[in-house]
Amino acid sequence: MLDPADWNDFRAECHRVVDSLVDYLKTVSDRPTWQPVPQEVKDALREALPIDGMPLSNVYDRFSKLILPYPTGNISPRFFGWVHGSGTPAGALADFLASTMNSNVGGRDHGAVYVERQVIAWFCDLFGFGEAASGILLSGTSLANLVAILVARSSQLGHDVRARGLDQRTQPLVGYASAATHSCVRKAFEMAGLGSDALRVLPIDASHGIDLKLLEAAIANDRAQGNVPFIVVGNAGTVDVGAFDPLEDLAAIARKNELWFHVDGAFGAMTILSERLRHFVHGIERADSIAFDFHKWLHVPYDAACVLVRDGAMHRRTFASEGPYITRMQRGLAAGEPWFADYGPDLSRSFRALKIWFTLKHFGARRLAAAIERNCEQAQLLAKLIEASPDFELAAPVGLNIVCFRYRGAPDAQDAANDAIAIEVQLSGRAVISATTVDGRRALRACFTNQRTTDKDVRELFDAVTDAARH
Numbered sequence: 001m002l003d004p005a006d007w008n009d010f011r012a013e014c015h016r017v018v019d020s021l022v023d024y025l026k027t028v029s030d031r032p033t034w035q036p037v038p039q040e041v042k043d044a045l046r047e048a049l050p051i052d053g054m055p056l057s058n059v060y061d062r063f064s065k066l067i068l069p070y071p072t073g074n075i076s077p078r079f080f081g082w083v084h085g086s087g088t089p090a091g092a093l094a095d096f097l098a099s100t101m102n103s104n105v106g107g108r109d110h111g112a113v114y115v116e117r118q119v120i121a122w123f124c125d126l127f128g129f130g131e132a133a134s135g136i137l138l139s140g141t142s143l144a145n146l147v148a149i150l151v152a153r154s155s156q157l158g159h160d161v162r163a164r165g166l167d168q169r170t171q172p173l174v175g176y177a178s179a180a181t182h183s184c185v186r187k188a189f190e191m192a193g194l195g196s197d198a199l200r201v202l203p204i205d206a207s208h209g210i211d212l213k214l215l216e217a218a219i220a221n222d223r224a225q226g227n228v229p230f231i232v233v234g235n236a237g238t239v240d241v242g243a244f245d246p247l248e249d250l251a252a253i254a255r256k257n258e259l260w261f262h263v264d265g266a267f268g269a270m271t272i273l274s275e276r277l278r279h280f281v282h283g284i285e286r287a288d289s290i291a292f293d294f295h296k297w298l299h300v301p302y303d304a305a306c307v308l309v310r311d312g313a314m315h316r317r318t319f320a321s322e323g324p325y326i327t328r329m330q331r332g333l334a335a336g337e338p339w340f341a342d343y344g345p346d347l348s349r350s351f352r353a354l355k356i357w358f359t360l361k362h363f364g365a366r367r368l369a370a371a372i373e374r375n376c377e378q379a380q381l382l383a384k385l386i387e388a389s390p391d392f393e394l395a396a397p398v399g400l401n402i403v404c405f406r407y408r409g410a411p412d413a414q415d416a417a418n419d420a421i422a423i424e425v426q427l428s429g430r431a432v433i434s435a436t437t438v439d440g441r442r443a444l445r446a447c448f449t450n451q452r453t454t455d456k457d458v459r460e461l462f463d464a465v466t467d468a469a470r471h
């Protein structure tokens with residue numbers, strides 16, 4: 001057996017670990033945002049398979065020395081690099097509780113299933129999805145987008161596409177999304193067997209939203225060529241600049257053309273929680289499916305995402321499967337329909353819902369919304385500092401929580417200069433910022449999805465990029 005020989009020793013060890021981790025969290029602001037993993041640490045992590053184990057305290061000591069000091073950095077208040085959530089101590093605790101219960105939430109009749117159903121019901125209500133809607137928690141919006149695209153595919157071709165498979169020569173399905181759409185949508189088209197060429201990538205307008213006229217023209221053109229338009233993907237918060245497609249208009253175009261309307265709201269969908277920001281997602285309630293993350297702007301520890309589908313029956317028909325080993329019973333543990341395994345690719349599933357439930361129960365939607373609003377104000381603060389700076393200029397309008405800006409150096413050297421500044425700032429440990437391409441040119445990018453960031457941290461970021469630029 002693998003349980004502790006002495007539970008009191010284990011208890012003492014747990015207390016030691018909890019004490020040191022609480023200190024670690026409390027002092028996160030005092031450490032570098034990120035630091036590279038030294039070669040000797042990389043070497044120390046490469047070792048032969050342990051045949052004989054060692055005491056837990058020794059393993060923890062190694063973790064503290066070799067692993068804990070080298071995180072991505074996203075729990076730091078000065079992490080602005082990518083759209084990463086910062087987590088919360090309460091969420092970490094919930095993760096520990098979920099691992100202790102170690103429930104398998106593929107299905108059956110036990111507490112975790114009811115918690116996940118409740119989390120999904122809260123978000124179905126928020127997004128105005130009706131009684132017939134369904135949802136499932138998944139690892140990330142990448143997978144949530146894939147699940148939505150598979151349901152849309154079933155809706156177009158009939159769920160027996162699962163048995164028949166795709167024949168692209170007779171069913172050339174095509175879909176539409178803007179050029180600002182996250183690459184995981186293209187990947188989802190590949191994984192769904194449609195091929196990424198079947199995703200028509202449409203230009204964006206000055207506000208970084210999809211060009212609706214070009215969308216309608218593309219649909220008509222595809223129909224004329226004998227292709228079968230089946231889905232349009234709208235963005236609620238684009239990954240590069242945080243822009244929104246006109247969701248209400250997209251819903252109308254989708255309905256007129258009998259297309260599935262899916263919204264990728266990885267982080268932007270969370271604006272639904274804020275009265276002040278909710279207008280951004282106006283029209284999302286008309287979507288056929290929505291994908292979004294809890295691990296980004298709700299600060300739930302990784303990983304936690306969700307897909308909601310308005311037509312729950314279609315969702316189920318896309319994934320339900322049978323086997324003698326998963327026979328449903330009328331009573332007992334194998335009862336409790338519906339099972340989550342019938343709504344996604346996984347049979348065995350972790351108790352992700354607990355950390356989301358804890359986060360919502362502990363902080364409440366109002367406080368979480370306030371953290372989102374604060375991030376948007378901080379993005380505006382950075383935008384003002386950039387606008388007033390002789391070194392930088394904004395590369396895109398700042399609508400929500402992402403600030404893209406460029407070094408004002410000589411145009412031919414700018415691309416390399418922006419990347420170099422991002423690296424320099426990261427290596428300094430003062431903050432983490434990333435670089436991306438906006439309107440065909442490289443730009444620095446600061447994303448605000450961090451509940452720990454203060455205005456002082458924003459100023460520190462600005463000083464760090466200024467110093468790197470002048471270096």
Ligand SMILES: Cc1ncc(COP(=O)(O)O)c(C=O)c1O
Nearest residue numbers: 083140141142182237238239266
């Ligand atoms: C708009 C958008 N869609 C999809 C994704 C992918 O989400 P995940 O990393 O949770 O799979 C991201 C990630 O940043 C995103 O910003």
